[in-house]
Amino acid sequence: MVPLETLRGDYRGMATDWTVPQELDHYSAEDQAVWRLLAERQTLLAHRHACSEFIHGLRTLGISKTIPDFDEVNRRLEPLTGWRVVGVPGLIPDQAFYDHLAHRRFPVTVWIRRRSEIDYLVEPDLFHDFFGHVPLLGNPVFADYMQLYGRRGIEAGPQIDLLARLYWYTVEFGLIRTPQGLKIYGAGILSSAREVRHAIEDEGVERLPFEASTVMHRPYEIDKLQNTYFVLDDFRQLFEAANTRIA
Template identity: 55%
Template structure:
C-alpha cells in the first residue's frame, strides 16, 4: 500500500520501489506483529517526545478541533505509547483498535485491516538523523497523524468504509482511483470551519512543514471536495501538495463515499479517456476555490 511519510516533503514508496524497512520475519499471516515495547531505547523515546512536542505546538489555528481534542488520547508524550493502552481507549470510543505492523504492507492486507476496524501502525521509529524527514511512515506518523481521528465516530466509520471499498476496488482493478481518495482525504485533507480552513489529513498533521503550508501558503490551490474530480487528479509525491480538497464536514465525506463505487469508477474512467487526468495545481472552470486565509 502506498502511504505517505511524515517528513518535510512527502514521498511514497510501494514495495516494488525499494526493500521496505522493518523486520517482516516477525509478521503474522495478516502482516500484523506484536509491539515489542522493550526494544525501544532511551534515544527512541526522546525522538518521539521531541517530534510530539514540536507538532503539538503547531496545531492551534491549523489543525481541526476534532484532532486537537483527540490527540490527548495518545497519552503523555514522554515515551512511545503502548499500543494496547491506546486500543483499550479506542475500542470504548469507536470500536477500533490499533495493531502493529513491521512497515509498509500490501494493499489488500491494508484494506482488510481497515474493514475490520484495525488500524496498522508501524512499530519502529525514525533515527535521530531522520528527525525532519523519514522515507517510510514510522510510528510517529502513524500514531500522531492517523490515530487521533479514529476517536471521532464519523471519521472512524469512514475509515472502515474505505477499507471495505478497497477490497472491492482490488477486484475491479480500481486501486489507483481509490488511492487518490485516500491521498487527498486521509493523508492530505482540509476541512472548512467557521474559523477558516483546518487540516485533518495525517500527512499534513505529522509534518513539520506541510501543516502551515497547507492552510496558509499562496503556492497551493484549495478546491471544494468532489469525488469524481478528485479521482481524476494526479498528486505530488516529492513536494508539498499543489492541490488540497476541502470538505465541509466528516459527514459529507462519509456520505459521498458510502455508496457503491462501481458506477463511479466507470464514470471516472470514461471521463479520463475523454478529457484526460487533471494535473496537480489545476483549478477547473466554475470550481469552488478557497482563498488563502489570513495568517493563523
C-alpha cells in the first residue's frame, strides 16, 4: 500500500472498512462538467467498442451525464446481482479491497479528476471506478466472477501478485470475442479514449487467446498504453481462471 500522505484522497473520516460517505453536494459545477465531458465521450466509444453486457449495464443503471448518486444506483443494482457500490477515499489496501469484493461491495473513489487530467491520471478516480467497473456488475456471470475473485484474493497470501495480474488482464484490460467482433470489457480500457482505440485498432499490439497460467505470469506496466491484451471467448472462462492453482 502506498503511504496515505502521498495519495490524493481524504482518508481522515473513513470507517474501519476504509469506506466514506459520497456527499453528493460536495461536487462542484466543474466536477460535474468533467464527469459530463468524460461520460459523453466514453459512452460514444462504448457503444461502438464495448461488449453488449457493458452497454446493457450503462442503460439499466441509468449512468448518464451527471455524477451518479451511489444510493440511487444501489437501488437498481442490488436487486439485479446483490452488489452494492461503496465510497472510498481512493486506493485502499489489498485485503480491504478483496474483502469488499468477497461480500459483493465494489469500492468507488469519491473524488474526480481535474480537467487537465482528462486523458491521463495516475490514481483511479470516480470516473474510472464507476464508469469503467460498475456497469458489468449488473451482469450475473461477471458479478459472480468478481465475488469469486475477492474470495481468492483473501486466500492468496504471498502469491497475491500472480492473482493481481489476472485482475489486470481481465477486469482492467480484458477483451472478448463476440459475434459482432472483438469487444472490450476491461475498465482500464473503457474509461480511456486513447486505450480504446489502441486496444482495438492499433497494429503491433499483442491480442492473445486467454489462458490463465499465461496471464498470471505476464508482468504489466501501469503507466503506459498496454502492449498485450488477452481475449476471452466467453465470460465463463473467468471462473476457471479464478480457480487456477496459484504457483
